[in-house]
Amino acid sequence: MxxxxxxxxxxxxxxxxxxxxxxxxxxxxxxxxxxxxLPVTSIVALHDLNHAAMFCDLLAVMxxxxxxxSGTPQEVLTETLLREVFNVDARxxx
Numbered sequence: 504m505x506x507x508x509x510x511x512x513x514x515x516x517x518x519x520x521x522x523x524x525x526x527x528x529x530x531x532x533x534x535x536x537x538x539x540x541l542p543v544t545s546i547v548a549l550h551d552l553n554h555a556a557m558f559c560d561l562l563a564v565m566x567x568x569x570x571x572x573s574g575t576p577q578e579v580l581t582e583t584l585l586r587e588v589f590n591v592d593a594r595x596x597x
Contacts, residue, residue, distance in 0.1 A: 506538070516544040523554070556580055564588060 509517055519538065523531035531551075535558040538545050549555045555562055556576040563573040566588045572579045585591045 506534070510541070510543075514543055516546065517541070519545065519547045521548055521550065523549075523551070552580060552585075 506517075506519070506522065517538075522538065523534050526534065531554065535554055538547065539558045547559065549559075559576060561574065562576055562579045563570050564579055564584060565571065571588060572584055580595060582593060582595055585593045585595075
């Protein structure tokens with residue numbers, strides 16, 4: 504509903520802070536597909552790295568209030584970054 508209100512104003516950019524918060528997985532993906540298909544520049548704050556990798560063209564990862572990495576999901580979401588920023592030992596796959 505809030506996204507619809509914003510789009511009714513015909514913006515060229517939108518800023519969304521956790522737009523999928525409190526939604527089930529089906530609706531999270533539907534919202535992110537909708538946002539990705541919009542003919543506007545979208546700046547979206549997400550904590551779900553899988554969703555960020557799936558739907559974002561560019562990412563910026565912050566740690567302690569500073570940007571520590573930026574670029575495409577493939578450039579940014581590395582095993583080293585996940586370990587250093589999030590204290591997660593993970594393997595990255597396609």
